[in-house]
Structures are given as C-alpha cells and as structure tokens.
Amino acid sequence: MNEQPPVIRVIDASVHVKSKVLLDGVSCTAPSGAVTGLIGPNGSGKTTLLSLVARWRRPSSGTVCIDGQPVEEFGRREYARRVAVVEQHVATELDLTVEQVVGLGAIPHRTGWAVPSSVADVDDHLAAMRIGHLRSRTWQTLSGGERQRTQVARALAQRPEVIVLDEPTNHLDPAAAYDLLARVRQSGRTALVALHDLSLAAEFCDRLVILDHGALVAEGPPHEVLTSELLADVYGLDAEVVAHPRSGRPLIVTCGTVDGPKR
Numbered sequence: 293m294n295e296q297p298p299v300i301r302v303i304d305a306s307v308h309v310k311s312k313v314l315l316d317g318v319s320c321t322a323p324s325g326a327v328t329g330l331i332g333p334n335g336s337g338k339t340t341l342l343s344l345v346a347r348w349r350r351p352s353s354g355t356v357c358i359d360g361q362p363v364e365e366f367g368r369r370e371y372a373r374r375v376a377v378v379e380q381h382v383a384t385e386l387d388l389t390v391e392q393v394v395g396l397g398a399i400p401h402r403t404g405w406a407v408p409s410s411v412a413d414v415d416d417h418l419a420a421m422r423i424g425h426l427r428s429r430t431w432q433t434l435s436g437g438e439r440q441r442t443q444v445a446r447a448l449a450q451r452p453e454v455i456v457l458d459e460p461t462n463h464l465d466p467a468a469a470y471d472l473l474a475r476v477r478q479s480g481r482t483a484l485v486a487l488h489d490l491s492l493a494a495e496f497c498d499r500l501v502i503l504d505h506g507a508l509v510a511e512g513p514p515h516e517v518l519t520s521e522l523l524a525d526v527y528g529l530d531a532e533v534v535a536h537p538r539s540g541r542p543l544i545v546t547c548g549t550v551d552g553p554k555r
C-alpha cells in the first residue's frame with residue numbers, strides 16, 4: 293500500500309438514465325491528502341458523481357481511477373478497506389447501538405473472526421465525534437445530527453485512505469458542522485465532500501469542484517473559483533465574496549437571489 297493517500301481522478305465521466313443526462317463528461321481531481329469540496333445547486337449531479345467514486349453506480353462512459361487504477365479493478369474487500377462512504381440518508385431497519393454501528397467500520401479489516409480494531413479504537417472515534425454519551429442508544433432513537441455523527445465515526449473507524457461524504461453537515465448545528473469538517477481535514481485522508489454551505493466549503497476545502505446541470509463549471513482553490521459572478525451564474529445568487537476576518541478565506545455574504553424578491 294502506498295504511504296501517500298491516493299489521488300482520485302474522474303475522467304470524462306457521463307451517466308445517462310434513459311434519455312436523462314445526470315452527468316455529462318465530467319473530469320476532475322481530488323488530490324492526495326486534500327479535502328475536495330463538491331458544490332452545485334440541487335440536482336446538479338453531486339450525489340451521482342460521488343456514487344461513481346463509491347462504486348454504487350458505473351458511468352455510462354468515462355472512468356474513475358484511484359492512484360491510476362480504475363475503481364472496478366479493485367476487489368470488494370480491498371475497496372472497502374480503502375474507501376469509506378457516508379451517505380446522505382442511511383435507512384436501516386437494523387436496530388444496532390451507536391457503538392455497534394461504529395464497530396462496523398472495522399469489518400473490512402477483519403481476518404477470520406479476529407477484529408484488529410480494539411474496543412479503545414471505537415471509544416476514540418465515539419469521543420472524537422462527541423457521541424460517547426450515546427454509545428448504548430439504538431440507531432432508530434437517534435436524531436438526524438446524532439445519526440450523521442455516528443456515520444462519520446463509523447467511516448473514520450474504517451481507517452480508510454479515502455473518505456467520501458455526501459452533505460455530511462446536513463442536520464448538524466453550526467459547531468458540530470465546523471467540528472466535523474475540521475476532523476475530516478485533520479485526518480489527512482483524501483476527502484471528497486459534497487457540501488451546500490459555501491462558506492464552510494471555502495473554509496475547509498483545499499479545492500472545489502463546481503457542478504451545474506451535470507457538467508463541470510469550475511475547479512480550483514476556493515479563492516479562485518468562488519466569485520460573485522460564478523455564484524450568480526450557477527446558483528442565481530446575489531452574493532458578495534469577502535475575506536473571512538480571521539482566516540482570510542472566502543466568506544459568502546448572501547444578499548438575495550438574482551431574480552427573486554429582496555428582503
């Protein structure tokens with residue numbers, strides 16, 4: 293296994309469902325060890341792109357490579373060891389406890405019945421996501437934000453090289469959202485994260501990939517791609533992009549929509 297976390301490359305990927313084009317020849321890169329944010333309006337193709345990296349869907353044309361190797365060439369278990377995915381909505385009938393869900397992260401590393409991840413490891417991930425107090429609660433009883441944190445703890449417990457997160461800050465209060473992205477960043481893993489909060493994306497992502505109507509609109513560091521013009525074109529948003537008073541990174545100040553009512 294490489295010492296460096298891997299690079300993800302999406303190369304000219306299209307997804308068609310019947311006559312509908314969900315993704316249209318998208319090429320983009322998530323560099324090694326960096327956090328790459330995937331942004332774009334509702335229905336722009338973010339989940340579809342993530343589903344190709346997660347191998348839940350095959351592109352109609354084009355390919356996705358991890359460290360130069362097409363994702364379909366990895367064995368199932370090897371892929372599960374390398375890539376952890378946090379979905380937008382996890383529906384399960386199983387009534388596992390939080391501790392058991394986080395423990396599932398160790399399964400791809402199991403040899404026979406031996407699970408190398410120690411109980412302490414699960415404890416660490418519960419503590420890191422501030423859900424230690426929920427360890428014995430069952431999944432069905434959790435709030436949306438508590439479920440989200442549990443899923444991220446499970447993904448990090450998988451000790452993957454790549455982490456793919458689909459709108460992980462949905463349901464999270466502002467501090468929890470900030471905390472989650474800071475932890476993903478500190479993990480040093482290659483991360484591909486779909487986000488709707490543009491200021492959070494600008495603060496935590498090294499690079500942004502912007503989609504609209506299934507096509508790539510822009511790709512690059514937040515300070516280069518997040519401009520008032522792009523936000524007006526892609527989102528129909530009337531917004532100012534200013535410097536964050538502490539970090540200096542782009543901060544989006546929404547003033548309204550281009551065509552809609554003002555306050």
Ligand SMILES: Nc1ncnc2c1ncn2[C@@H]1O[C@H](COP(=O)(O)OP(=O)(O)OP(=O)(O)O)[C@@H](O)[C@H]1O
Pocket residue numbers: 309312314332333334335336337338339340341
């Ligand atoms: N199986 C399908 N058949 C037809 N259309 C689909 C199918 N799956 C997704 N779509 C459509 O493809 C487009 C892209 O969907 P996708 O879920 O990738 O968008 P998204 O950017 O993740 O959106 P959101 O921000 O709302 O989560 C949407 O218009 C969606 O309705």
